[in-house]
Amino acid sequence: MTVEAKYLSRDAFAERVAKFPAVILPLGATEQHGHHLPLGVDIILAEVLARRIAEATGATVLPPMPFGYSWVWRDDPGSVTIESRTLEDVIVQTAESMARHGVRHMFLVNGHEANGATMKYASRRLWDNPGIKVWRLFYPNLAAVMAEHCDSPTWHGIVHACEFETSLMLAVAPELVDMSKAVREYPPQDRGYFQGGRPMGELSRSGVFGDATLATAEKGHAMLKIFSESMADAVREICAGD
Numbered sequence: 201m202t203v204e205a206k207y208l209s210r211d212a213f214a215e216r217v218a219k220f221p222a223v224i225l226p227l228g229a230t231e232q233h234g235h236h237l238p239l240g241v242d243i244i245l246a247e248v249l250a251r252r253i254a255e256a257t258g259a260t261v262l263p264p265m266p267f268g269y270s271w272v273w274r275d276d277p278g279s280v281t282i283e284s285r286t287l288e289d290v291i292v293q294t295a296e297s298m299a300r301h302g303v304r305h306m307f308l309v310n311g312h313e314a315n316g317a318t319m320k321y322a323s324r325r326l327w328d329n330p331g332i333k334v335w336r337l338f339y340p341n342l343a344a345v346m347a348e349h350c351d352s353p354t355w356h357g358i359v360h361a362c363e364f365e366t367s368l369m370l371a372v373a374p375e376l377v378d379m380s381k382a383v384r385e386y387p388p389q390d391r392g393y394f395q396g397g398r399p400m401g402e403l404s405r406s407g408v409f410g411d412a413t414l415a416t417a418e419k420g421h422a423m424l425k426i427f428s429e430s431m432a433d434a435v436r437e438i439c440a441g442d
């Protein structure tokens with residue numbers, strides 16, 4: 201049985217929502233992820249997590265939003281960036297559409313860290329709406345999970361095309377990963393990026409921040425299991441509070 205709205209008839213969708221009035225909107229980005237990973241890493245991973253959460257809870261997965269705020273990669277081949285206010289409107293209007301069909305909670309399952317502030321502002325815009333609430337899910341306890349399962353440090357807390365993301369991709373879509381092109385790159389600390397407006401594309405030659413060479417499918421499977429179970433728990437608890 202599919203959990204994805206795009207494969208459901210109107211009647212099948214209505215039936216699922218009557219039983220469990222929650223949907224999941226996967227969010228991500230279409231942006232460069234080094235020479236060894238595809239452009240869609242963030243959305244591919246968000247969709248996998250969304251499906252697992254839906255299977256565990258009864259929520260229904262909406263078609264994913266493939267674009268995010270990716271300004272930092274604007275000059276790298278294939279990257280698409282939209283304004284954060286555009287994404288905010290997409291989230292709010294998607295939730296308003298769902299509210300008309302009896303959906304009480306919309307969960308954003310996000311694979312692209314830079315969407316975080318936008319997600320927060322969208323959920324605030326709807327917080328006083330009696331019909332629907334928007335909730336934000338992004339790799340729970342990320343630092344602790346990485347500390348336990350990854351062998352290389354992040355580049356100043358940034359997770360991009362590194363051991364972490366590469367391991368997750370090896371677990372879900374190994375055919376899309378070219379480990380012969382995986383590299384280790386830790387660019388110098390950069391004031392322009394952290395305190396100014398410099399795009400990340402000017403910092404890393406490979407587009408990798410961290411050590412992708414240490415990635416394995418085993419690490420990816422272990423971390424995905426932790427994330428999907430923790431996110432499913434959050435969905436259940438929030439929906440049980442109604």
Ligand SMILES: [Zn+2]
Pocket residue numbers: 233241242311312359360361365
């Ligand atoms: Zn990513």
